[in-house]
Amino acid sequence: MADSRQLSPTSTLHDDRDQRQHASSALEKVDLAEKGSAVPYDGAGTAESPYIVKFLDGEQANPQNWTKTKKWTITANSAISTLCIAFGSSVVSAAIPELTTVFGKDLTVLTLSVSLYVLGFALGPLLWAPFSEQWGRRPIFIITYALFAIFNIPCAVAKNVETLLVCRFLAGFFGSSPLTNSGGVISDMFSASERALAVSLYAAAPFAGPVIGPIVGGFVIMNTSWHWIFWILTIFSFVMLFSGALNPETYAPVLLRRRAAALQKETGKVYRSMYDLHPMFAAPFAVKMKAALLRPFLLLIKEPICSLFALYTSAVYGMLYCFFGAFPLVFEYARGWSPGISGLAFIPVGLGMVGAIVANVFDNKRYVRKLIAGGGVPLAPEERLPLCCVAGVVLPLGLFAFAWTTLPHVHWIASMIFSVFFGFSMVAIFLTMLTYLVDAYLLMAASALAANAVLRSLLGFAFPLFTRQMFNKMGNQWALTFLAFLALVMAPIPFIFYIxxxxxxxRSTFAPQHKPAAPAAAAPPTASVNVSRTVTRTFTREEIEREEVAMMDLRQTESRREEAETLRKEGIDVDA
Incomplete structure (x- = not known):
């Protein structure tokens, strides 16, 4: 009979000692079940009391138990797939002046080739994230990435600006899938204490791609036609499509649901995934879609944590896309550099991003040491914010210095040095915000991150449209100073949340894991008939959200247990 711990949608039953006493390995247990022998799952195999399918202790089918080589290969694959999408957003920026002549349209219209692509980033994840939770990460990646690659082809052969703009939007819309789902792949495989470096690698991709894009685009436009910018993007996207298709499915609810269906077909007995016992997973798809689409906007409206951090990261993200229009003005026109050499000015920004990733890894070590010093007692989410506070101070200072070292009589190396601080601050703010929202909202973190992604992409859509006009009216130095003042106004945000x-x-209704557990958290101790009702009943969106709230404390406890087990394997006694 399943206990309350086994009914948790987040548990992989690492401490299922009774099962370890009755079989030599988890794989042997599964083989016995498939042959109709002793079943390793709780239940009677009937509609009233189905076998509850779960990952067994040490089972290699569980993505959490895959080898490090396999995990990091998949992580690298996912990160580069995301980088390819982000690369596509900015690689066209170098060709915009030429495209104005080719299509006979003004600069603002052709800038839409960047803005509409980024607008797709705002809308696509609202669909692809819940789709992946319904049907799995892998099929959604293959379908959406294939369409992304295909829609790059009409851009390369476009005969009019309408074709170019429509296909750019569709490419961004379908290509946005890895922006959210790759993070899910990483969380599927790594425990909380292991995923800092993996998350850093993945989270840097949306920023590294736009930095590489102008460099490649600048040299392409110098040596060949604008068509090759899109052909290179098309080739890159098809390579990553075939590479990403080699990744196995990682989403545990889908894997266990497939296993339950296969065992039921083979044996004739009734099997149910342990995840399908919980309304968050068992509710009708339409109900889950409604919750997934509405909740990000509710968080933006009702949650100051989400709204302020979304505003902060969105402004920083908008500044990055603002730089795509600003750098040609600062280096190409003011200093007389070629388009290719002007694109190289983004290299220091990339170096700053690498520095932020390294700083985040060391900051995570500080976090783990503090966790150990406290005897494993969970730390407040605010312990993730010190690096964000540092970056919040560095960002306006770096922008001010960059603005006034872009004067033609000042050596170019000075502005290169200060652009490093922009790259560092941008990624450091994003990484720490990401971990803070995850720690604060746990099971609702996906909605919190979706809310952030929507607003961030909307500003990424808007900023390029007025960049040229702003720099032409204000001048390069004062336009950049305006961005520095904007960063200065928002610098107190991480300090406010830290304190x-x-x-x-x-006061939050969506971050309740730091309050006493709701009474509904306790699972019924008996009555397998109740399990059947849970599996077959239709749940409303409100009930799903109440159940998610009830599970928050259990999720936090199990995440801490995973961290403690990992630390013990490394020879660190958290109970000492």
């Missing part, structure tokens, strides 16, 4: 975050979360 007052616990009080703000205490």
């Amino acid at each position: 007052y975050g616990p009080k703000i979360r205490a």
Whole structure:
């Protein structure tokens, strides 16, 4: 009979000692079940009491138990797939002046080739994230990435600006899938204490891609026609499509649902995935879609944590896309550099991003040491914010210095040095915000991140449309100074949450894991008939959200247990 721990949608039953006493290995247990012998799952195999299918202790089919080589190969694959999408957003920027002549349209219209692509980033994840949770990460990746690659082809052969703009939007819309789902792949495989470096690698891709794009695009436009910018993107996207298609499915609810269906077909007995016992997973797809589409906007409206951090990261993200229009003005026109050499000015920004990733890894070590020093007692989410506070101060200072070292009589190396600080601050703010939202919202973190992604992409869509006009009216130095003042105004945001975050979360209705557990968290101790009702009943969106709230404390406890087990394997006793 399943206990409350086994009914958790987040548990992989690492401490299922009774099962370890009755079989030599988890794989042997599964083989016995498939042959109709002793079944390793709780239940009677009937409609009233189905066998509850779960990952067994040490089972290699569980993505959490895959080898490090396999995990990091998949992580690298996912990160580069994401980088390819982000690369596509900016590679066309170098060709915009030429495209104005080719299509006979003004600069603002052709800038839409960047803006509409980024607008697709805002809308696509609202569909692809819940789709992946319904049918799995792999099929959604293959379908959407294939369409992304295909829609790059009409861009390369476009005869009019309408074809170019429509296909750019569709490419961004379908290509946005890895922007959210690759993060899910990483969380599927790595425990909380292991995923800092993996998340850093993945999270840097949406920023590294736009930095590489102008460099490649600049040299392409110098040596060949604008068509080759899109052909290179098409080739890159098809390579990553075939590479990403080699990744196995990682989403545990889908894997266990498939196993349950296969065992039921083979044996004639009734099997149910342990995840399908919980309304968050068992509810009708239409109900889950409604919750997935509405909740990000509710978080933006009702949650100051989500709204302020979304505003902050969105402004920083918008500044990055603003730089695509600003760098040609600063280096190509003011200093007389060629398009290719002007694109190289983005290299220091990329170096700053690498520095932020390294700093985040070291900051995570500080976090783990503090966790150990506290005897494994969970740390407040605000412990993720010190690096964000540092970046919040560095960003306006770096922008101010960059603005006034772009004067033609100042050596170019000075502006290159200060652009490093922009790259560092941008990625550091994003990484720490990502981990803070995950820690604060746990099971609702996907919605919090979706809310952030929507607003961030909308500003990424808007900023390029007025960049040229702003720099032409204000001048290069004062336009950049305006961006620095904008960063300065928002710099207190991480400090506010670092100091007052616990009080703000205490009033939250969506971050309840830091409050006493709701009564509904306790699972019924008996009555297998109740399991059947849970499997077959239709749940409303409100019930799903209430159940998610009830599971928050259990999820946090199990995440801490995973961290503690990993630390013990490394020879660190967290109970000491």
